[in-house]
Every structure is written in structure tokens, then in C-alpha cells.
Amino acid sequence: xxxxxxxxxxxxxxxxxxxxxxxxxxxxxxxxxxxxxxxxxxxxxxxxxxxxxxxxxxxxxxxxxxxxxxxxxxxxxxxxxxxxxxxxxxxxxxxxxxxxxxxxxxxxxxxxxxxxxxxxxxxxxxxxxxxxxxxxxxxxxxxxxxxxxxxxxxxxxxxxxxxxxxxxxxxxxxxxxxxxxxxxxxxxxxxxxxxxxxxxxxxxxxxxxxxxxxxxxxxxxxxxxxxxxxxxxxxxxxxxxxxxxxxxxxxxxxxxxxxxxxxxxxxxxxxxxxxxxxxxxxxxxxxxxxxxxxxxxxxxxxxxxxxxxxxxxxxxxxxxxxxxxxxx
Numbered sequence: 539x540x541x542x543x544x545x546x547x548x549x550x551x552x553x554x555x556x557x558x559x560x561x562x563x564x565x566x567x568x569x570x571x572x573x574x575x576x577x578x579x580x581x582x583x584x585x586x587x588x589x590x591x592x593x594x595x596x597x598x599x600x601x602x603x604x605x606x607x608x609x610x611x612x613x614x615x616x617x618x619x620x621x622x623x624x625x626x627x628x629x630x631x632x633x634x635x636x637x638x639x640x641x642x643x644x645x646x647x648x649x650x651x652x653x654x655x656x657x658x659x660x661x662x663x664x665x666x667x668x669x670x671x672x673x674x675x676x677x678x679x680x681x682x683x684x685x686x687x688x689x690x691x692x693x694x695x696x697x698x699x700x701x702x703x704x705x706x707x708x709x710x711x712x713x714x715x716x717x718x719x720x721x722x723x724x725x726x727x728x729x730x731x732x733x734x735x736x737x738x739x740x741x742x743x744x745x746x747x748x749x750x751x752x753x754x755x756x757x758x759x760x761x762x763x764x765x766x767x768x769x770x771x772x773x774x775x776x777x778x779x780x781x782x783x784x785x786x787x788x789x790x791x792x793x794x795x796x797x798x799x800x801x802x803x804x805x806x807x808x809x810x811x812x813x814x815x816x817x818x819x820x821x822x823x824x825x826x827x828x829x830x831x832x833x834x835x836x837x838x839x840x841x842x843x844x845x846x847x848x849x850x851x852x853x854x855x856x857x858x859x860x861x862x863x864x865x866x
Contacts, residue, residue, distance in 0.1 A: 542571065542630055550620065558588065558615040561623070565595040565612070568626050572602040589613065603629050 544567060552560055562582055569578045578594045581587040596607045605625055611618040775781075 542627065542634060550617065553615070553617045553620055556615045558582070558613075561612060561615040561619050562588070562591060564623055565592075565626070568623075568630070569595055569598050571630055572599065599626050605629070 544564070546560070546563065548560065548564070559582070562580070566578060566580050578591065578598055580591060582591060592609045592613050596609045596612070599605055599607060603626075607622045607625060611622050
């Protein structure tokens with residue numbers, strides 16, 4: 539970008555945090571470099587405007603160069619956006635490079651100019667921070683001097699304490715018998731500790747031998763059992779034929795049992811349905827009889843007389859019919 543005379547300074551540190559304004563300005567400048575007559579709409583007030591600007595710039599660059607840029611990475615405006623910007627700038631840089639060669643400028647001179655500009659920019663940044671560095675140097679010097687004074691005082695205090703302790707130790711009268719007793723007591727403690735350590739080592743060796751013997755026994759027993767298992771797997775038991783016959787018979791009986799059980803269950807369902815239908819028909823008949831009784835109870839005496847007359851007439855007709863049948 540610097541070689542193409544981009545007016546602003548761009549570094550990788552600028553994209554450690556999302557910097558959409560810088561990416562948008564760089565895209566706008568790249569689009570102008572491709573075609574100054576056409577300009578991409580540069581509005582970034584709302585999120586929708588930013589999305590439209592990124593899409594328009596990507597489409598414009600694709601129409602001019604045929605390069606496919608990733609609009610998602612450009613919209614993120616982080617370190618990944620650098621690769622997309624480099625893709626868009628590469629044709630411009632190559633074109634300028636060819637133009638410089640045609641004008642007689644060498645690549646070395648161009649690289650030197652770029653390096654000189656970068657060094658000048660770095661020096662400007664460092665000079666701007668020079669005042670802060672002076673303040674930090676003064677603080678470090680003051681803290682170092684204070685720390686040196688404190689350390690010197692601590693050394694003097696330690697030396698004085700050591701001298702006092704040594705003077706007290708030298709002024710004290712040493713009793714040879716007491717020293718001898720202390721040495722003997724220390725030797726006895728060391729001997730006891732040594733005996734205990736040797737005893738523990740002997741116990742550990744015994745335990746190791748016991749564990750080793752147990753492991754050997756278990757290994758031999760495992761080998762014997764594996765051999766026995768292999769022999770049993772190769773031998774067919776004497777009762778195997780009888781067992782297979784009984785198994786086939788059991789399967790046949792079980793299939794018959796399942797069939798009979800299913801038939802029985804089906805018959806029970808049919809019987810239950812029949813009982814339900816009979817109970818429903820009985821309830822209907824009872825309801826009809828109750829209705830007939832209610833009708834008989836609520837009928838008028840005249841209607842009852844008429845019914846009786848009809849019944850007498852019907853009985854006479856039946857009697858005559860029966861007599862005629864008997865005569866015949």
C-alpha cells in the first residue's frame with residue numbers, strides 16, 4: 539500500500555482489533571485506483587450500509603480484475619482482512635512495478651525508497667515516544683538508587699547481627715564433657731536409624747521374594763488351566779447328543795404351547811365380546827319392557843277397555859282357528 543502511495547499508514551498492529559473504518563477507507567481507495575470515473579457508494583452509518591458497501595466493493599473489484607474476495611473476512615476487519623486487501627492490491631502493485639521498469643527505474647531503487655520511507659516512519663514513531671522513555675529512565679534510576687540504599691542497610695544490619703552472635707559464642711565457655719555427650723548421643727541416634735533402615739531393607743527383600751514366588755505359582759497355575767481349557771474345548775461331551783435331542787423336543791413343545799396359548803387367548807376375547815353383546819341386548823329388552831309398563835300405567839280406562847275387547851276378540855279368533863285345525 540505504501541508503494542502505491544496510499545496516504546495513511548497501515549501496519550499489522552492496526553488489525554489486532556477490528557478496524558472497519560480503515561478497511562473501508564482502503565477499499566474505497568483501491569476502487570478509485572482501478573477506476574476513478576466510477577465510485578462506490580461510501581456510507582457507513584448503519585450496519586446495512588456497511589454490508590452494502592462491502593458487497594459493492596467486492597463486486598466492483600471482481601468486475602475490474604476478476605478477483606473473488608471474501609466479503610465476510612473484509613467485514614470482520616481483523617487480521618484475516620489483510621490477505622483480502624493484498625489480493626485486491628496485487629494487480630495494482632504489479633502494474634506500477636512494470637511501469638517503473640519501463641521508465642528505467644530499477645527494483646533496487648524502488649526497494650530502497652520503500653525501506654527509507656519505512657525507516658522514516660519508524661523513527662517518527664520512536665521520536666514521538668521519546669518523552670515517555672525519558673520519564674521511564676528517570677523513574678528506573680531513582681528506584682535503583684533507592685534499592686541500592688536499602689540493600690546496603692540490610693547488609694550492614696546482617697553483619698552487625700553476625701558479629702554479635704559470634705561474640706556471644708566465643709565468650710561462652712565450652713564444656714568438653716557436654717560436647718562429648720552430644721556427639722555420642724548423635725552417634726547413637728544415627729546407629730539406630732541405620733539399623734532400622736537395614737531391617738526395613740531386609741523386610742523389603744523378603745516381601746519381594748514372597749511376591750515373586752506367588753507370581754510364579756500363579757503363572758504355572760494359569761498355564762495349567764489354559765491347557766485344561768484347550769483340552770476340554772476339543773472334547774465333545776458324551777451327553778451332547780441327548781442334550782441336542784432334548785433341545786429340539788423342547789423347541790417343538792414350546793411352539794405348540796405358544797400356538798395353544800394364542801388360540802386360548804383369542805377364544806377368551808370372543809367369549810368376552812359375546813357376553814358384552816348379550817348384556818347389551820338384555821339391557822335393551824329391559825328398557826323396552828319398562829317403556830311398555832309405563833305406557834300401560836299412563837293409558838286411560840277407555841283405552842284399557844278397548845284393549846281388553848281386542849284381546850277377547852283375538853282369543854276367540856285363535857280358539858276358532860284351533861278348532862278348525864283340530865277338525866281338519
